[in-house]
Amino acid sequence: MTMKVYNTLTRQKETFVPVEPGKVKIYVCGVTPYNHPHIGNARPFVTWDVIRRYFVYLGYDVQYVQNFTDVDDKIINAANTENVSWDVIANRYIASYFEIMDSLGVKRADVYPRVSEHIPEIIDVVQKLIDKGFAYVIDGDVYYKITAFDDYGHLSGRSLDDMQAGARVDIDDRKENPMDFALWKSAKPGEPAWESPWGQGRPGWHIECSAMSIKYLGETFDFHGGGSDLIFPHHENEIAQSEAYTGKPFVHYWLHNGFITVNEEKMSKSLGNFFLVQDITKHYSPAVLRFFLIATHYRSPLDFSDERLSEEARGLERLTAAYETLTYLKTLSHDGPSADSAAFVAAAKQAEADFIEAMNDDFNTSLAVSALFNLAKEINIYHSKVVSEKSGNDARAVETVMTCYARLADVLGLKEAFVSNTTVGADAELTQGLMDLILSIRAEARQKKDWATADKIRDALGQLNIIVEDSPQGARWKKQ
Missing domain, CATH: 3.40.50.620 (HUPs)
Structure with missing residues (x-):
């Protein structure tokens, strides 16, 4: 192209x-x-x-x-x-x-x-x-x-x-x-x-x-x-x-x-609307700031505000959650290919084609990000079918989609943020082991219909910014 x-x-x-x-x-x-x-x-x-x-x-x-x-x-x-x-x-x-x-x-x-x-x-x-x-x-x-x-x-x-x-x-x-x-x-x-x-x-x-x-x-x-x-x-x-x-x-x-503006005025020291990166990242992660900078086409003016940064923070969380969903799907059993998994892989290929088309048009990162959001939506749809047991899980398809998703995210410089938000590194095995233990205790409480204990565990994890999602295949956890 x-x-x-x-x-x-x-x-x-x-x-x-x-x-x-x-x-x-x-x-x-x-x-x-x-x-x-x-x-x-x-x-x-x-x-x-x-x-x-x-x-x-x-x-x-x-x-x-x-x-x-x-x-x-x-x-x-x-x-x-x-x-x-x-x-x-x-x-x-x-x-x-x-x-x-x-x-x-x-x-x-x-x-x-x-x-x-x-x-x-x-x-x-x-x-x-x-x-x-x-x-x-x-x-x-x-x-x-x-x-x-x-x-x-x-x-x-x-x-x-x-x-x-x-x-x-x-x-x-x-x-x-x-x-x-x-x-x-x-x-x-x-x-x-x-x-x-x-x-x-x-x-x-x-x-x-x-x-x-x-x-x-x-x-x-x-x-x-x-x-x-x-x-x-x-x-x-x-x-x-x-x-x-x-x-x-x-x-x-x-x-x-293009210029960065603040309330539609060009940023400058004389106007008192001058922001150092080190000050911004006291309130927003560097990944959110990066996402804010690439979510608009590079030649367009970019208006800086807390509202815009908060909006982009929510958008980045959606993309990160999709990566975590893929990580979770990889842990599930492999049921073999299906029409749903074939459509899932096809959606990833379409997202990559859309991504390339956007970037080949004067490096339009705004549309490239949209292609990533579209793929994130397809990831959530596939996950919903699997956990509701409306479809089996195709581990090979998940791996293919995850590779594609990570590859596109890496071009935008977001892959590092996705990975850092997922349980990886030296403490990954310990963290996963502890969470497996906690969720097994909660599962036993649910089996005994001890809903108070099950809810107490879920709420306590929520205070630690850990979300527990229940499905027919069991409970899944992720960082908020």
Whole structure:
């Protein structure tokens, strides 16, 4: 089935054709580590984690690179405020980034290049841009000459006049054009600096991503991603300097996720509606937050609220319960295939086909999640028939469906949450043994018609968030 992706550069969906057959190369703009990650940081990284997982599911060899902008004005300002070195700040919040993203189930990138570790590569790109007439030097500063690049403004769809009227740019009368941007900044007191052909200084913001992405992915690669706020000026400038440097197309597909809003207003510190992930996960599990982020298509705005998170928590519980139901069905006797079990397997195959169709349509995780919910419904229907003895249990069919369900959940990064909610690990055997003992005592009470004791056991387990479900085949327990 053909995959279509929405390309910001062309403003339309295009058929995906990899630069190299069987391989997918992805670069995603990472964080500037001067604070703990907020929910706006989390959205692009969870989004690209799902996209990356999906390409792996399809059998592609994926190379994923995500940078850290560890040399930046915000980091320098934070360091000066605390009277510590800039790298102390950067290292502290890079560690925080990994802790948070690990909790959200975001797989580690293949490479996490840092600006501070790629100064030679950056200097090389800047020097070549100067040599080719795309940049100029003024008093130790190096600026990119935007009028030298004919396609400038293509990504954002802005004319130079519009950019100059609407953009906030550094006022510097020395520049040839107000929109020319810094590739290299001359050293200032209290700032980190490196030697260069133009004197001591440090890189400008945009040049880092060009130098590092080209180093690790080549002069032309498949995907470049980030938030919509990066389209201009950051990604616009990346294209200009990269294609001027190589003389080749830089990226085939530009993907940008939508903003997160709070009460339909863009999240920002100035509005006081700024939420750190570590604060959100004090009230909701990381799995619920991840589910919230993928339940809406990545390009759509996403409104943040307690109501939405609570709604997604309930949805995730339904999906988790279906996985637990499959785990329970595996423990029942095998009665052989039947028309019901054949329909059960067919439903799983249909869900997977629907899932692929959704993901092939610009990575529509919203519809992909719907396919998983449809399969969860079929799991519950099959379970109901088995426990009511209207149908026998086909263990092989259950195994097939469970494999499919887990495979799709893994693409969305939810399988880990399902498994962690099921009795697994070192204490699984002990837990199951204790529950078998408790339920056998309760079963004896029911046989003796000692309903008070049976209900007391059930209610006590309920206080521990363990639900007991009775059926003709016996009692089943699960975590709430």
